Amino acid sequence: MTPWLMAGLLFTPLAWAVLTLFPAFRLGRVLTRLGILAQFLVAAGLWMTVAQDGGFYYPLGGWKAPLGIELRVDGLAVTFVVLTAVVACACGWHAGDYLSPETGRHRYFWPLFWFLWAGLNGVWLGADLFNLYVGLELISLCSVGLVALAGNVGALRAAIRYLLAALLGSLAYLLGVALIYGQFGSLSLAGIQALVASAESFPGAGVGLFIMILGLALKTALFPLHGWLPPAHGIAKSPVSALLSALVVKASFYIAARLWLALGEELGSFVLAQAVGVAGALAVILGSWLAFCQSRLKQVVAYSSVAQIGYLFLLFPLTFGVPDSVVQLAQQGIALQVISHALAKAAMFLAAGNLILSVGSNRVEALAGVSRFLPFSLFSFALAGVSLMGLPPSGGFTAKWLLLQASLASGQWWWLAVLLLGGLLSAAYVFRIYRASFVESRGQDQFYHPPRVLEAIPMMLALMSLCLGFVSEPVLAVMSLPFEEGG
Amino acid sequence: MGRLTLVTAGMVFSGVFAGLAWAVWTIAEAPVPVSLPTLVSENLQAAGVEHPVTAVLLNFRSYDTLLEIAVLVIAGIAGISMSRTRSLEDPGLRTSDSLLYALERWFFPVMMLFAGYLLWAGSDRPGGAFQAGSVLAATAVLMRLGGVPMDFLRPGVMLRLGLTVGFSVFLVVALASALDGDVFLQYPEVITKPLIVLIETGLTLSIAMVLLALFVAAPIDPAEELEEGGAE
16 A cells, blocks of 8 residues: 555656646646645545554665665654645645636646645655755745746746745755765765764764755745745745745755754754754744734735744754753644644635735735625634634644743743744734724725635635644644654 | 955855865765765666666666756746747847858757767766757757747647656656556666666657757746736
8 A cells, every 4th residue: 555655645746747737727727626636635645554554764766775765754754745735735726716817827837836746745755865955946946936927027036036045045955965975975864863873073064064054044034044035925926925935935944954853963063053043033023023014915924934934943952952852842842833834824825815816905004994895814814813823722822832841841941032922923913914904994995705715725724723733632643653763 | 345245255255165175174084984886886787777877867866866857847837937939930039140050050960969879878878868958959059049940849739748758758657667566766677778768868858848948938928917916
């Protein structure tokens, strides 16, 4: 069963990318929906297999690491594969009704969407430093192409800016890979981890790890390297923004986290860990503040992503030089934060797209009165906001609770302030949108009603992120499944 | 740019450079615990081709190559999604140099032949799909500048087929090997070499097509679309 699931997981997105390149938009939509169904089933099947039998290594081409490339199929990876399936399913379905079939270039959304999905799966399963680089490139180029699909000069400018930032980040990562390869002669992460633990010191490889994390931080838009994100995520079509914010930035973070957890203890340093944590903390506070100040709806959501990404980087200080139990807590907290933010942010961008479609403007003031016409989308937006603020019972609450415990247990109480202040500030920018939508305006109201399905999808995502708190126990159990090393 | 910015940038860059140089120095001195080149030469017998680079690209690490080709196809798609088709017939983009025409007539067959040679040579000496594809693309760029009609470049089925043929062949082989009971991309032992040559041929065409598509798709659509929601 497992070989079929793996083959299906790797093959479907790539094959559908080719298939959907040929037909026009409408047929591409039908094909994509069939493919989404197949991919969703395969992802769920793989999740259940791993939940039952535990993780395994999958040697591609029959060549084992370090000669060949192995995929690491463990609890965390399959959880993210399923998360990707859920979010991509929602965004793909939404895009089918949201994008206008009459615009010629929209047909290219489908192949780029599928290639993006393939790249994401590749990164979650990757266990080889160079293979991860190729996965990152796949994701970056798709994202740039998707941003440029918006078609106007501003979008092109944002896309080029995004491309340059992403390339710089990738090259920095590649430079680090070269240094690590020079030191150890291997690209397999598990192999390098075993070598690093052999009690010698590797200062050169430490520089490599530092450069890789720097490049990945740029690709994840960690403050102060976030300049490219708000224009790109703000100007792209809403389903694209949702994909980018929910999944794409998580891919580079995921690689940085895996590197740090495997090599950080030996190759990293306390100063580096704290510095990354401080950058994350600044991102939370300044990102939320900037989100509060934006005049355009999608820019608010985009800056909120900058802030929420900040929390993720608290992983670095909370897992350096602390007992294993704290590492476990911090890992679980961050993984839950990734999941709940992915669901909530996708819901928020899709709902924001509906609101913009309805009022015909992307300015926050233009939302006046929309609460009467589009209560459903507005409610989804607010529910997603609840998760971002970290109120119970949302996944955001559980994640922040775990992080709070981890900071106390590690004695790094200063991160508490960030967690509390971040929640308050995110409440501020969510309520600002809400306030604008309840203002009654004079004159004739002109609203367009988007189709029902467009309103239902963000609501489902928002509910999932809200209810994540209830099911976090089984999710966390699969994520931290014991993994037979060297299998 | 102010002098202060320049000085700061200079200092930052020299710092980074010094750090890197130091890292390379320490790494170069240390012994390497794993030797991949030895592993490659030990397994070369089973790889189906004699040249180690081709063996790594299309057998040992074929998954990387598959995804790299996907990256090229994506670049091609992103390029044609922004292109303006009329530019293909734009006479302003052609040269009218009779010397170039005369030379081209000599060049085309030789360049095509050279591309074919590079493709074939890849199995036992330096060469292969990437090099052959680049030469093929260069030939086509010259042809296009010389005004040879190339209707297949218009964004239609032919262009898309060309973009994806190599990738599709690769993917089908990968799936077939997985359905055969082995893992993804594990070639059956007896036909490893024919499969690799088949994949390389497809890849050559596709790589040439991607480069060419990016070359002809350069101008962007002047028709402005307003940002979502209309307002600036």
